[in-house]
Amino acid sequence: xxxxxxxxxxxxxxxxxxxxxxxxxxxxxxxxxxxxxxxxxxxxxxxxxxxxxxxxxxxxxxxxxxxxxxxxxxxxxxxxxxxxxxxxxxxxxxxxxxxxxxxxxxxxxxxxxxxxxxxxxxxxxxxxxxxxxxxxxxxxxxxxxxxxxxxxxxxxxxxxxxxxxxxxxxxxxxxxxxxxxxxxxxxxxxxxxxxxxxxxxxxxxxxxxxxxxxxxxxxxxxxxxxxxxxxxxxxxxxxxxxxxxxxxxxxxxxxxxx
Numbered sequence: 001x002x003x004x005x006x007x008x009x010x011x012x013x014x015x016x017x018x019x020x021x022x023x024x025x026x027x028x029x030x031x032x033x034x035x036x037x038x039x040x041x042x043x044x045x046x047x048x049x050x051x052x053x054x055x056x057x058x059x060x061x062x063x064x065x066x067x068x069x070x071x072x073x074x075x076x077x078x079x080x081x082x083x084x085x086x087x088x089x090x091x092x093x094x095x096x097x098x099x100x101x102x103x104x105x106x107x108x109x110x111x112x113x114x115x116x117x118x119x120x121x122x123x124x125x126x127x128x129x130x131x132x133x134x135x136x137x138x139x140x141x142x143x144x145x146x147x148x149x150x151x152x153x154x155x156x157x158x159x160x161x162x163x164x165x166x167x168x169x170x171x172x173x174x175x176x177x178x179x180x181x182x183x184x185x186x187x188x189x190x191x192x193x194x195x196x197x198x199x200x201x202x203x204x205x206x207x208x209x210x211x212x213x214x215x216x217x218x219x220x221x222x223x224x225x226x227x228x229x230x231x232x233x234x235x236x237x238x239x240x241x242x243x244x245x246x247x248x249x250x251x252x253x254x255x256x257x258x
Contacts, residue, residue, distance in 0.1 A: 002069040005206055012198035035188040036162035038154065039195070044154040047145060056142055062142045065210065066203050076222065077108075078241045081224030084112065085234040093229070107131065107218050111225035113247075121229055128222045132215060139211035146204035150196040157192020161185050214230045220244050 021027060048056050087095055096114045101107040107128070114124045164185025168178065220241055227237045 001066060001107070002206075005067055005203075008202060009123075009199060012202075016194060016198070016223065022170070029183070030190070032184055032187040032191075035160050035164070035184070038163065039156045039188055039191040042156035042159065043149050043153045043192075043195075046156070047149045049089035050148050051114055051141070051145055057083065058142055059145065062203075063208060064141075066206055069146060070210065070213075072104070072217050074217065074245065077217060077220060078224070080130060081221070081241060082234045082238045085224075085228045086235040088228050089231065089234065096228075105221070108221050108225070111228060112228075115225060115229045121226060124229065125222070125226060128218075128225070131152050132135060132218050136211060136215055139207065139214070143204045143207040143211065146200045146207065153200060154189075154192045154195035156187040160188025160192070164188060181228075216244070 017027065017030070020030070040139075084096055084099065087099070093115055096112050100109050100116070102112050103112065110131075111124065111128055114127065119127075147230060165182070168181040168185060171181070172178070224241055227240055233242070
């Protein structure tokens with residue numbers, strides 16, 4: 001599980017509710033089904049209207065991506081690419097065909113297979129860069145869905161509050177009920193603003209971050225694949241790929257291994 005996402009959401013909502021209760025508020029007073037219906041239902045409807053059904057169907061998978069930790073082991077990728085480079089230099093590019101069955105990553109496997117098939121290097125780069133760009137575009141749509149929800153949610157909260165105040169103002173005959181009724185009306189704004197800034201917008205940002213990390217890994221894989229195809233020495237391949245890393249990470253990893 002992605003602990004930073006889980007802990008962040010729990011901390012964010014926990015501090016909001018905790019602060020409210022420390023001021024003498026009661027948790028049950030925050031539970032208003034009608035406000036929830038207006039805010040969450042309205043936000044869902046507006047978001048669905050902004051995207052295609054194929055995009056909306058991805059929401060369940062996007063939640064899984066958000067809450068599931070995915071390891072981006074750069075060192076392991078560089079080591080694997082250097083191993084392929086050494087094998088190709090020693091036994092030829094065709095020897096890598098036996099390795100493709102053991103590669104879990106679809107992108108890396110496709111790249112190695114293109115090299116084994118003798119595809120022109122310019123075409124290999126074009127195919128893999130196109131795949132990187134279109135994958136990035138699909139990921140961006142997923143983040144856009146949650147960012148759109150984060151934009152609509154506060155507005156739906158205000159709409160819910162205005163509707164509640166309209167109901168309050170139409171029943172001014174009983175002054176004793178004015179205070180509680182107004183408080184209930186403002187719960188909608190609370191829902192809208194709180195969920196936008198603690199849930200929807202952070203989730204959208206997390207999806208963008210994971211997309212950037214995946215793109216980074218694929219760019220490293222692309223350069224490694226092209227270096228292997230060019231017949232570069234494994235040590236040269238390693239130095240090329242280590243250039244993608246920050247100076248701090250390179251120092252922590254130590255000198256390049258032969």
